[in-house]
Amino acid sequence: MPSIIEPKLISGNANLPLARAVARRMSMHRGMSVGLVDARVERFNDGEIFVEVFENVRGEDMFIIQSTSRPANDNLMELLVITDALRRSSAARITAVIPYFGYARQDRRTKARTPISAKLVANLIHEAGIERVLTMDLHAAQIQGFFDIPVDNLYASPVFALDIKHHFKDMSDVMVVSPDVGGVARARELATRINAPLAIVDKRREKPGEVAEMTIIGDVTGKRCIIVDDIADTAGTLCKAAEVLIENGATEVHSYISHGVLSGPAVERISSSVMKSLVITDSIEPTEAVKACPQIRIVPTAPMFAQAILNIWNGTSVSSLFDHETLVPIYEGMYQAS
The missing domain is CATH 3.40.50.2020 (Rossmann fold)
Structure with a gap:
C-alpha cells in the first residue's frame, strides 16, 4: 500500500461553503493547494443517492465533511454512501467530520417503547467503514461512548x-x-x-x-x-x-x-x-x-476544523485546540486578545 502523503477532503451537499472554507484554511497552513476531491453526490429521480469519485483515493487519508443537519436523513445517507464509495476505492483511512451531529437529542429513552436513535446512527457510521469521527459540541457527552471508534468532540x-x-x-x-x-x-x-x-x-x-x-x-x-x-x-x-x-x-x-x-x-x-x-x-x-x-x-469554525484535521492526520493532540493560546493564532487576529 502506498504511504499516506497528504490528507484529502471530500464533501457531501450538507454544508459545501464550510467544506470549501476548511480546504482554504488547510491550504494556508500547508503552504500548498488543498482542494475538495472531485466527486458528484446526486440523487436519482426516486430520491436514491448516488456518489461517484473522479480522483484516485487508493491508500489516502480521507476526511468526509458532512453535517447531518436538515434534511437529516438525506445528509446522513450521503455520508454513508460516500463512505462506502471511498472504502470500495481502497482509501487507507476514513474520518467523518460532522460539525453538527444530527439525532444527538435522541440520546436516551425518555419513556417506554422509544428508540435511542443516536446509538443507531453511531452503529450505522461504524458499520459503513468510518474509522474516526470529528464533531463539535455533541448534545450529550455520553454519545462518544456510543461509538466503538475514536470520537474527537471539539467545543465552540x-x-x-x-x-x-x-x-x-x-x-x-x-x-x-x-x-x-x-x-x-x-x-x-x-x-x-x-x-x-x-x-x-x-x-x-x-x-x-x-x-x-x-x-x-x-x-x-x-x-x-x-x-x-x-x-x-x-x-x-x-x-x-x-x-x-x-x-x-x-x-x-x-x-x-x-x-x-x-x-x-x-x-x-x-x-x-x-x-x-x-x-x-x-x-x-x-x-x-x-x-x-x-x-x-x-x-466561523473552519479555522478550528482545519487545524483539527491536520492534527489528526499528523497524529498530534486535538485537545490542544481547547486552549486560548492555541486558538488565537489559528484565528489570525480575528479576535484580539484582551
Missing part, C-alpha cells in the same frame, strides 16, 4: 470566549446564563473562560417545544446576560428566556448557540424578540433568512 466555547472578549469590552457587568439545568456544565465552562458569574433558567415543559414556566436562579439585575446553549431549533425557549431575564432586571440579553438549526418560525421569533444579538457557528449552512436577519451573527 473557546471561540465564543474570544468573540465575547472582543465585542464586550467592559466585562464587569457580564453574566453567563444557562437556559436549563442540563446545560449548566457548558455555561459554567464559558463563564470560567471569561471570568463571569453564572445564572440558571429553570424551565418546566408540559410537552416538547412548549415551556410552561421559567424561574431565574441567580440575580441578573443590572447585568448584560449571555445565554449559552448548544442548539437553537424553533427558538421559542430562547426568546422566552430572554424575556424572563429582562423582566428580572437584566439590561441586555445576548445568546451564543453552537448549532443554529433555526427551523420553522425561529428567525421571525428572533427578529421580534428582546435579544440584542444571537451568535451561532456555521456548523449548519445558514439559510438566506438567517443571513438576512440583523440580530444574527455567524462565527
Whole structure:
C-alpha cells in the first residue's frame, strides 16, 4: 500500500461553503493547494443517492465533511454512501467530520417503547467503514461512548470566549446564563473562560417545544446576560428566556448557540424578540433568512476544523485546540486578545 502523503477532503451537499472554507484554511497552513476531491453526490429521480469519485483515493487519508443537519436523513445517507464509495476505492483511512451531529437529542429513552436513535446512527457510521469521527459540541457527552471508534468532540466555547472578549469590552457587568439545568456544565465552562458569574433558567415543559414556566436562579439585575446553549431549533425557549431575564432586571440579553438549526418560525421569533444579538457557528449552512436577519451573527469554525484535521492526520493532540493560546493564532487576529 502506498504511504499516506497528504490528507484529502471530500464533501457531501450538507454544508459545501464550510467544506470549501476548511480546504482554504488547510491550504494556508500547508503552504500548498488543498482542494475538495472531485466527486458528484446526486440523487436519482426516486430520491436514491448516488456518489461517484473522479480522483484516485487508493491508500489516502480521507476526511468526509458532512453535517447531518436538515434534511437529516438525506445528509446522513450521503455520508454513508460516500463512505462506502471511498472504502470500495481502497482509501487507507476514513474520518467523518460532522460539525453538527444530527439525532444527538435522541440520546436516551425518555419513556417506554422509544428508540435511542443516536446509538443507531453511531452503529450505522461504524458499520459503513468510518474509522474516526470529528464533531463539535455533541448534545450529550455520553454519545462518544456510543461509538466503538475514536470520537474527537471539539467545543465552540473557546471561540465564543474570544468573540465575547472582543465585542464586550467592559466585562464587569457580564453574566453567563444557562437556559436549563442540563446545560449548566457548558455555561459554567464559558463563564470560567471569561471570568463571569453564572445564572440558571429553570424551565418546566408540559410537552416538547412548549415551556410552561421559567424561574431565574441567580440575580441578573443590572447585568448584560449571555445565554449559552448548544442548539437553537424553533427558538421559542430562547426568546422566552430572554424575556424572563429582562423582566428580572437584566439590561441586555445576548445568546451564543453552537448549532443554529433555526427551523420553522425561529428567525421571525428572533427578529421580534428582546435579544440584542444571537451568535451561532456555521456548523449548519445558514439559510438566506438567517443571513438576512440583523440580530444574527455567524462565527466561523473552519479555522478550528482545519487545524483539527491536520492534527489528526499528523497524529498530534486535538485537545490542544481547547486552549486560548492555541486558538488565537489559528484565528489570525480575528479576535484580539484582551
